[in-house]
Amino acid sequence: MGTQMVYDYDELAALTKAAQDGDVRAYGRIVELTRNSVEAAARVIVHNPEDAEDIAQETYLRAFGQLDNLQDAASLLAWLQRIARNLALNRRRANRWSFVSDLDMSQIAQPEIDADELGPALARALVGLGGEDRQLCERYYHGGWTTARLAGEMKISESAVRKRLQRVRERLRKGIAMHKTDLPERIVELLSKPNLTALPENPVGAVWEAFKRQYDGFTEVELAEKIDPDKVREIFADAGNGSLEEYLTAASRQQWLRRELTMPMVVEAVGREAPVRLISTGKTYRIDDEESSTRLHAFHQAEVLWIGEGLSEWQLMAPFSEFIRELNPDMQLRIQHFDYSLYCERGWEIAAQLQGTEWSSIAGLGRLKADLLKALGFDSNRLTAVGLGLGLERLAMMLYGIDDIRRIGAERV
Structure with missing residues (x-):
C-alpha cells in the first residue's frame, strides 16, 4: 500500500499567491510538496515511472507560465494533477497502441521484429488470444492486478497464475512471429483495446x-x-x-x-x-x-x-x-x-x-x-x-x- 499524502492546503494556498506575485522560491516549495501526487496522477495513465517523472517536469513548467489563470489558490493541487493527466493522455494517445504500450515488450517481443512493427504485431497477437487468456493479460498489464489478486479471483495458486502468464507470453511471442491477419490495422487496434468491464477499479x-x-x-x-x-x-x-x-x-x-x-x-x-x-x-x-x-x-x-x-x-x-x-x-x-x-x-x-x-x-x-x-x-x-x-x-x-x-x-x- 502506498503512503497517503497529507497536505496543509492553507500553506499551499499561501505559497500559490506568493508564486503568482513572482516569488520563485515559493514555487519551488510548491514543487517539493506536490511532486509525489503529480507524478502519481501521471503514472496511473502512462504506468512508467520515468515517463511520469518527465510529465511532472513538464506540468510544473506549464503551470508556472499559467499561474495567473488559476483563480482559486486553494485548488492548486487539483489543477496541477489535471494538467499532468492531460499531458499523460496526450503522450499515451501519441502511441496509438495504448493497451499494447502497457505490456513489458522485453518479456514478449521477438528480437527479429523491427521496432516500428512491435506495437502493431503485438496488437494482432492479442486479438488472437482466447477469452480467459485475454482477460488475464488485460488485468495484469492494463489493470495492474497483482498475482495474489489474480489468484484470489481465479481461485488458483499464485504459482499457477505465474505459469498461466508465462504461457500467455509464449502465445504472444508466437503471434508476433507470425504477425499476419486479414484485418485492417485500424480494426486490429480497436480489437486490441482492453475490455474495461473486466476491471472493477475502472x-x-x-x-x-x-x-x-x-x-x-x-x-x-x-x-x-x-x-x-x-x-x-x-x-x-x-x-x-x-x-x-x-x-x-x-x-x-x-x-x-x-x-x-x-x-x-x-x-x-x-x-x-x-x-x-x-x-x-x-x-x-x-x-x-x-x-x-x-x-x-x-x-x-x-x-x-x-x-x-x-x-x-x-x-x-x-x-x-x-x-x-x-x-x-x-x-x-x-x-x-x-x-x-x-x-x-x-x-x-x-x-x-x-x-x-x-x-x-x-x-x-x-x-x-x-x-x-x-x-x-x-x-x-x-x-x-x-x-x-x-x-x-x-x-x-x-x-x-x-x-x-x-x-x-x-x-x-
Whole structure:
C-alpha cells in the first residue's frame, strides 16, 4: 500500500499567491510538496515511472507560465494533477497502441521484429488470444492486478497464475512471429483495446458490476464480437424492414464488428427454451463516427434480454431505476418514446441528469416485435420479449465527473 499524502492546503494556498506575485522560491516549495501526487496522477495513465517523472517536469513548467489563470489558490493541487493527466493522455494517445504500450515488450517481443512493427504485431497477437487468456493479460498489464489478486479471483495458486502468464507470453511471442491477419490495422487496434468491464477499479467496470447486481437472476453470456450477416438475414427474413440492410451495410464497413449488443443478443436467444433471462457486456464499435470528448470508436455496453409470459418493459425498468439510485440517488431519469424500428414494436429512450448538467441519453428500452420473437423460435402468442441496452462510458462520465471520454480507460475509482 502506498503512503497517503497529507497536505496543509492553507500553506499551499499561501505559497500559490506568493508564486503568482513572482516569488520563485515559493514555487519551488510548491514543487517539493506536490511532486509525489503529480507524478502519481501521471503514472496511473502512462504506468512508467520515468515517463511520469518527465510529465511532472513538464506540468510544473506549464503551470508556472499559467499561474495567473488559476483563480482559486486553494485548488492548486487539483489543477496541477489535471494538467499532468492531460499531458499523460496526450503522450499515451501519441502511441496509438495504448493497451499494447502497457505490456513489458522485453518479456514478449521477438528480437527479429523491427521496432516500428512491435506495437502493431503485438496488437494482432492479442486479438488472437482466447477469452480467459485475454482477460488475464488485460488485468495484469492494463489493470495492474497483482498475482495474489489474480489468484484470489481465479481461485488458483499464485504459482499457477505465474505459469498461466508465462504461457500467455509464449502465445504472444508466437503471434508476433507470425504477425499476419486479414484485418485492417485500424480494426486490429480497436480489437486490441482492453475490455474495461473486466476491471472493477475502472469507472466502466464499476458501473457494470453495479448493473449486474440488479439483474442477479440473469445468465451472463459472452456474445459474438462479429455479426454473421447470413444468420441475421435468416432471422429477420420475416421480421425485418428496410433498416436491416442499412444496418448490415454499416456493419460491413467495419469488417462485421458489432455496432451494439442488441443484434448478437438476439442471435444468442435462438434455440433457447423459455423463460430466457440473459445479460452481457462487451465492446462495441462505430468506426464511421468521429472521435471526440464524448465519442469513441470502441466503447462498452451492457444488455439484458428477458423472454417470458406476461412481461412488460417496466419489469426491466424497475431494477434499472434501483441501479441508478444505488449509484447516485440525486440522478434524475427521463423516459420518452423512441423508434427502434429494427427490433421493437415500441421503444423508449432513457436519459439521465445530475443537477447543473444537461440531459444525456444513457440507455434504450423496448418490447421486441412479435414477428421477431417468432423468428427466434418462440411462441409469440404466449410469450413476450423485452430488452434494455446501456452505454457504460456515458453513464460513468456523469457519475465520476469525467469531462473527456478518451481518458476513461486510465481513470480509477
